[in-house]
Amino acid sequence: MSAATKEKEPLFSAKNRKLLTNPINLNNPITVQVLGICSALAVTAKLKPAFVMAVSVIVVTAFANLIISLLRNGIPPRIRIIVQLVVIASLVILVDQLLKAFVYDVSRQLSVFVGLIITNCIVMGRLEAFAMGNKPWPSLLDGIGNGLGYSLILIMVGFVRELFGSGTIWGYHVIPQSFYDLGYRNNGFMILPPMALIIVGIIIWIQRSRNPELVEEK
Amino acid sequence: MQEIFSIFVKSIFVDNMIFAYFLGMCSYLAVSKTVNTSVGLGIAVVFVLGITVPVDYLLNEFVLKPGALAWLSKDFADVDLSFLSFIVFIAVIASMVQLVEMVVEKFSPALYSSLGIFLPLIAVNCAILGGSLFMQEREYQSLEQATAFGLGSGIGWFLAIVGIAAIREKIRYSHIPAPLRGLGITFIITGLMGIAFMSFLGIKL
Numbered sequence: 001m002s003a004a005t006k007e008k009e010p011l012f013s014a015k016n017r018k019l020l021t022n023p024i025n026l027n028n029p030i031t032v033q034v035l036g037i038c039s040a041l042a043v044t045a046k047l048k049p050a051f052v053m054a055v056s057v058i059v060v061t062a063f064a065n066l067i068i069s070l071l072r073n074g075i076p077p078r079i080r081i082i083v084q085l086v087v088i089a090s091l092v093i094l095v096d097q098l099l100k101a102f103v104y105d106v107s108r109q110l111s112v113f114v115g116l117i118i119t120n121c122i123v124m125g126r127l128e129a130f131a132m133g134n135k136p137w138p139s140l141l142d143g144i145g146n147g148l149g150y151s152l153i154l155i156m157v158g159f160v161r162e163l164f165g166s167g168t169i170w171g172y173h174v175i176p177q178s179f180y181d182l183g184y185r186n187n188g189f190m191i192l193p194p195m196a197l198i199i200v201g202i203i204i205w206i207q208r209s210r211n212p213e214l215v216e217e218k
Numbered sequence: 219m220q221e222i223f224s225i226f227v228k229s230i231f232v233d234n235m236i237f238a239y240f241l242g243m244c245s246y247l248a249v250s251k252t253v254n255t256s257v258g259l260g261i262a263v264v265f266v267l268g269i270t271v272p273v274d275y276l277l278n279e280f281v282l283k284p285g286a287l288a289w290l291s292k293d294f295a296d297v298d299l300s301f302l303s304f305i306v307f308i309a310v311i312a313s314m315v316q317l318v319e320m321v322v323e324k325f326s327p328a329l330y331s332s333l334g335i336f337l338p339l340i341a342v343n344c345a346i347l348g349g350s351l352f353m354q355e356r357e358y359q360s361l362e363q364a365t366a367f368g369l370g371s372g373i374g375w376f377l378a379i380v381g382i383a384a385i386r387e388k389i390r391y392s393h394i395p396a397p398l399r400g401l402g403i404t405f406i407i408t409g410l411m412g413i414a415f416m417s418f419l420g421i422k423l
Contacts, residue, residue, distance in 0.1 A: 031401070034247055036244070037243040037247065038241050038242060038243045038244060038348075040240075041240040041243070042241075081312070081342075085308050085309075085341075086305070089304050089308050093302075093305065111355060112348060112352055115304050115307075115351045116344050116347060116348055116351065119308070119342050119343065119344040119346075119348075120344070121244040121342065192413075192416065193238055193240065193412055194410070194411075194412030195409065197405050197409035197412060198405070198409035201398075201403070201404075202402075202406075204397075204398070204405060208397030209397040212397075215397055215399060216400035216401065
């Protein structure tokens with residue numbers, strides 16, 4: 001009867017809170033674990049698609065983690081990759097159909113990148129590293145946490161690129177006309193794909209200067 | 219013929235998987251530490267893309283597209299299975315990778331041992347699934363075009379990873395600010411390479 005007498009762990013114990021907050025900074029999936037970069041960069045020319053993408057990834061990571069964690073004792077290890085892919089692909093199809101139904105224009109902009117959540121390494125990586133060996137509730141939190149860490153970077157990059165590239169945020173003009181009259185120009189370079197890489201490089205630089213323990217060995 | 223050639227060249231340089239779409243970045247960043255391993259992974263990607271894109275093209279054409287099942291019977295003429303494409307493509311990719319792995323192991327043990335663990339990893343490389351999804355979105359007209367696109371994207375990816383690996387081997391000897399070391403500088407160099415590759419945009423084929 002040891003299980004019954006053992007005190008139940010509170011839902012938001014310190015350990016569980018850590019699962020949620022750690023991936024946002026110190027264990028960020030993009031800048032530290034180097035997972036899921038593929039889709040992170042291509043959708044960030046504007047804030048809105050970046051936000052929609054971020055929400056989709058949070059949903060997929062959270063539920064994929066939850067489902068795999070529930071199934072973890074029934075999955076034969078040899079075919080686990082296929083099982084994981086099937087779970088992820090079904091979730092992504094759901095997300096894709098929902099996006100097409102409710103935000104069709106954004107779904108057009110995201111084009112193939114919604115489908116590419118299937119091979120987004122964050123989802124696979126967290127399933128392998130966490131959900132296969134942990135209970136459903138921590139797995140769900142871990143999924144949400146990693147999704148949030150991913151979203152944070154996506155939104156930061158999207159914000160910078162849209163502000164300097166088009167002078168707008170979420171489609172609204174924020175840079176006043178008087179600036180343009182003084183000779184300010186939108187930096188069209190920011191819209192181009194390579195700038196996303198350079199901005200992420202700079203984010204990594206800032207993050208690592210603030211957290212020296214993340215600096216790589218020579 | 220000319221159109222096939224132009225799709226091929228365009229997918230290598232202009233629509234480069236890495237520099238224009240950031241596909242396959244995870245393995246690109248993780249495996250590009252030395253030139254040798256990145257050549258191995260690059261060849262494997264060319265190989266798998268060259269096979270999966272045509273196969274997925276056939277599936278898309280004869281099973282998934284709206285009305286694609288018309289060849290079976292008239293009753294199926296208005297069936298649209300395109301919502302299944304993600305799951306079908308990923309299944310094809312996973313099984314193709316497995317198949318390619320077995321074939322390579324059987325016929326060329328030397329290549330197999332040099333590719334090592336990279337072959338199975340390719341199943342979750344976004345560039346492969348991305349290739350199939352772009353093929354579907356751009357509606358290529360024939361099997362040859364789809365094959366040219368698949369091979370071209372693979373070769374473009376190969377060029378990119380070998381290039382960055384060569385740079386990373388050299389950059390080990392330079393003085394980089396400590397927080398930028400490793401990942402940070404790789405991102406920035408990839409960005410600069412992307413800017414260089416953008417000069418191909420002006421080429422009209």
